[in-house]
Amino acid sequence: MKKYDVRLCRIERAEQIAPGIYDVTVEAGELAKAARPGQFAHIYVPGKTLRRPISICETGSGTLRFVFQAKGEGTRILAASRPGESWDILAPLGNGFTLGDTGRNVCFVGGGIGVPPLLEAAKPFGERAVVVTGFRSRDAVILQEDFKRSGNRTVLCTDDGSAGFHGLVTDCLPQRCEEIFACGPTPMLKAVARAAAARGIPCQLSLEERMACGVGACLGCAVRLKDGGGWRFGHVCKDGPVFDSRTVDFEEGGVRHG
Known part of the structure; x- marks a missing residue:
């Protein structure tokens, strides 16, 4: 696939883990395989013109995990999402961390x-x-x-x-x-x-x-x-x-x- 792509990703899990902080995991297929630590996704918010950028917290076997703060109207709409619903995601975006030798302190x-x-x-x-x-x-x-x-x-x-x-x-x-x-x-x-x-x-x-x-x-x-x-x-x-x-x-x- 090209460097980034747009996919409709089904939500597997969604929960609030702290006041105003939400933890959402989506099925992302090839987007997850392409993601690197430190990159982010741009997520479409229904009814809004602009997507919302959210950092990728974790990648699994075909999944992407996002932990974000519901700070404005757009992220509050995303925070209300439930398992079984889908997010329209543009990812992976940006240049992430260069980890180098992982045997270092x-x-x-x-x-x-x-x-x-x-x-x-x-x-x-x-x-x-x-x-x-x-x-x-x-x-x-x-x-x-x-x-x-x-x-x-x-x-x-x-x-x-x-x-x-x-x-x-x-x-x-x-x-x-x-x-x-x-x-x-x-x-x-x-x-x-x-x-x-x-x-x-x-x-x-x-x-x-x-x-x-x-x-x-x-x-x-x-x-x-x-x-x-x-x-x-x-x-x-x-x-x-x-x-x-x-x-x-x-x-x-x-x-x-x-």
Whole structure:
């Protein structure tokens, strides 16, 4: 099949796993076979002109799993879907994580709804991956047992101290780490990139930006990237969503803060 395609995918399972957070698995056939960790799907919402971009959380035997937040009207409509219904899905889209040698000691860092895209990427590393996740409070915590089933070591942080470590994810980065993979709010990504630079290790960041087309045509998800001594514009949907942290311009006007 070509790089991406559109398929009508039957919903196998749908449930709410935390306040405002929904977990949906669909039968996706060839779309699932083509998907790579860190990519996303564009899902049609009945009655809406624009599709909604949702990160791929996990791939199974012909299935795609999505864990997303019902934040606006479109995602609330998707959250109301039930098993037996179908989603019109354009996938897999974007450039995901480059995992490299899975025998290395690595760290995955996720914040809030930025945690789901890390699940499939962390699997091949097993116990060599430390997964540090941060949430507002205990009620917002998701996917901890899923990472543990893959053998990953987990470190949980909450802003209010109601579960795990009371503080920031950057306070819990492991000492033995050869590369960092991260997804979450822009301030967190900026701090993680700074920590990786201080250690002199590679870091891959999955950026979050509003998207319309999902394939690089509308140019609405532009971000500023460092290019030699200057900069250029890249697009999260086509050039990303994953970028080398050294290329991301976090200065004013570079990446929108979410």
